[in-house]
Amino acid sequence: VSTYLTDIMHSLIRGLRFGRIFWIDATNDETINFSFQTIVEYPDATASGVKNMASVIHWLSEMDPNWLLIFDNADGKPNVISKSFPPGNRGNILITSRNPEMKRNVSSGAWIEVEDMDEKDTISLLLKAAFLDDTSEELRQASMPIVKELCFLPLAVDQAGAVIACGLCGMDDYLQMYSECRQTLLAHQSFEGGLNYGRAVYTTWELSFLALEAKVAKGKSEMDVQAAESAIVLLQTFAFFHFDGIVEDLFRQAAEKPENGNVIQLRDISGLPHQLLDCKTSGKWNLHFFREGIWMLISYSLNKKNNSGVYSMHPLVHCWIHDRMMQPEQQAGCMSAKALLAQSITFQFTSQDYAFCYALLSES
Amino acid sequence: MDIGTNFPAGMHTRYVSRTSLIARLGDIPKTISLPNIEYKPRTSSSANFTGRRDYLTKLRDYFNLKGDEPLRRKSFLLYGMGGIGKTQICLKFTEETSDL
Numbered sequence: 046v047s048t049y050l051t052d053i054m055h056s057l058i059r060g061l062r063f064g065r066i067f068w069i070d071a072t073n074d075e076t077i078n079f080s081f082q083t084i085v086e087y088p089d090a091t092a093s094g095v096k097n098m099a100s101v102i103h104w105l106s107e108m109d110p111n112w113l114l115i116f117d118n119a120d121g122k123p124n125v126i127s128k129s130f131p132p133g134n135r136g137n138i139l140i141t142s143r144n145p146e147m148k149r150n151v152s153s154g155a156w157i158e159v160e161d162m163d164e165k166d167t168i169s170l171l172l173k174a175a176f177l178d179d180t181s182e183e184l185r186q187a188s189m190p191i192v193k194e195l196c197f198l199p200l201a202v203d204q205a206g207a208v209i210a211c212g213l214c215g216m217d218d219y220l221q222m223y224s225e226c227r228q229t230l231l232a233h234q235s236f237e238g239g240l241n242y243g244r245a246v247y248t249t250w251e252l253s254f255l256a257l258e259a260k261v262a263k264g265k266s267e268m269d270v271q272a273a274e275s276a277i278v279l280l281q282t283f284a285f286f287h288f289d290g291i292v293e294d295l296f297r298q299a300a301e302k303p304e305n306g307n308v309i310q311l312r313d314i315s316g317l318p319h320q321l322l323d324c325k326t327s328g329k330w331n332l333h334f335f336r337e338g339i340w341m342l343i344s345y346s347l348n349k350k351n352n353s354g355v356y357s358m359h360p361l362v363h364c365w366i367h368d369r370m371m372q373p374e375q376q377a378g379c380m381s382a383k384a385l386l387a388q389s390i391t392f393q394f395t396s397q398d399y400a401f402c403y404a405l406l407s408e409s
Numbered sequence: 410m411d412i413g414t415n416f417p418a419g420m421h422t423r424y425v426s427r428t429s430l431i432a433r434l435g436d437i438p439k440t441i442s443l444p445n446i447e448y449k450p451r452t453s454s455s456a457n458f459t460g461r462r463d464y465l466t467k468l469r470d471y472f473n474l475k476g477d478e479p480l481r482r483k484s485f486l487l488y489g490m491g492g493i494g495k496t497q498i499c500l501k502f503t504e505e506t507s508d509l
Binding site (some may be wrong): 142147151160203250 | 455459460461467469471472481483484485486487488489492493495497
C-alpha cells in the first residue's frame with residue numbers, strides 16, 4: 046500500500062507523465078517508415094509479434110494508452126501522417142509542422158503557432174551559445190542589437206552564438222561581419238549552433254525551396270505544378286518588395302491597368318512568362334494563380350497572411366530568398382518588381398493610393 | 410578585401426587572425442549547404458535551451474488528464490516557420506514528461 050501511495054504522491058508532485066514516448070521523423074513517407082521500423086526492434090514490440098510498420102500501429106492501438114506519439118517535421122500534406130495514426134480513440138499525438146493546414150489532423154483549437162522568442166530569452170540564448178556569461182549586464186546590452194538584427198529567430202541566434210564562440214568575431218564586431226558576409230554566416234553548415242539540428246538557417250528554408258522545385262518537376266497534378274511555379278515566381282518577386290507589405294492589389298492593378306499598353310510579364314525559373322497577371326475576358330484579373338501560389342508559400346511557412354489581401358514574409362526569409370538568387374535572377378526579379386510598381390501606381394492619387402504606396406515602401 | 414584596416418592600431422594582433430579567418434570565409438563556396446534529408450532520430454534538447462515556458466505549460470495543460478474528463482485521444486499541433494524552435498520545444502516537453 047505504501048508504494049502505491051508513494052506512486053500517487055509522485056505523480057501528483059511531478060504531474061503529467063507518459064508511459065511511452067515514440068518519435069517519428071515525419072519529413073516524408075520514407076522517414077516515417079524508417080521511424081516505425083526502429084520501433085519494431087523494441088524488445089516488447091518484438092515480444093508482441095510486431096513485424097512491420099502496420100503491426101506497430103496496431104500494437105500501439107492496443108497497448109496501455111498512456112503513450113505519446115510524436116510526428117516531428119510533418120511539413121508535407123496532412124494525410125502524409127494521418128494515415129499512420131493508430132486506430133481507436135486512445136493515446137496522445139503531438140505534431141510539429143510548417144504547414145498550418147496540419148490543423149486538420151487535430152481537434153479545433155488544439156494548436157499553437159510557435160513565434161519568435163522574447164528579447165530577454167533570446168539574449169540569454171545568444172550568450173549561452175557563445176559560452177559567455179548570460180548574467181553580465183554589459184554583455185546583455187551588447188547582445189541587444191545582434192538579436193534584433195536576427196529578428197529573435199532562435200536558430201539564427203544560436204548560430205550567431207556559435208560563430209562568436211569559435212572566435213571568428215566578437216560581440217563587438219559580429220554585426221559588421223554579418224553585414225559583409227551575411228550569406229556565408231547564415232548558410233554554411235560549419236556555423237551551425239549547438240542544437241544538433243544539422244542544418245544552417247538558410248538550409249532549413251532551402252528544404253522548402255527544394256520541395257517547391259520538386260513539385261514543378263513532377264507534381265502530383267497539373268494544379269500542383271502550376272501552384273508551385275507561381276509560388277517560386279512570387280517568392281522571387283517578393284524579394285524586391287518590403288517584407289511586411291506584400292499587397293494583392295499591386296498585382297491586380299498591374300494586371301488590370303496596363304497604361305501605355307505595356308503588359309508586364311513575370312518570368313519563372315525556366316525564363317517562361319507566367320500567367321500570374323492574366324486577365325479574364327471581362328478584363329478582370331484572374332487571381333487564381335496568385336492565390337494558389339500564395340497558398341503554397343503559406344503551407345511552407347515562407348509567407349504569412351496579415352489580413353485580407355496583405356501578406357508578409359519573415360525578414361530573414363526575405364534575406365534568404367534575396368541571397369540565394371544568382372545575378373541574372375536578381376536582375377529579372379528586380380525588373381519585374383519595378384515594372385509591377387510602376388504599372389500599378391496611377392496619376393490620380395486618392396488617399397487609398399497613398400496607403401497603398403506606403404505599404405510598398407521597399408528597403409532595397 | 411582587407412576590412413582589418415578599419416580597426417584601431419592597438420587591435421592589430423586581433424585583426425591579423427581575423428583577416429585570415431575572413432580569407433577562410435572567402436574560401437567557402439557561396440552556396441547554401443544542401444539539406445540532408447536522411448532520417449533523423451530523436452536527440453536531446455539543446456544545452457542552450459532557454460525560456461519557452463508558455464509553450465511548455467500549454468502542452469502540459471492540454472495533455473494533462475483532468476479528473477472529470479473521459480479518456481479520449483488527444484492530438485496537438487505546434488506549427489510555425491523553419492528555425493523557430495518547434496522541435497526543440499517538443500524535445501524539452503518529452504524530457505519533462507518521461508522518466509527516461
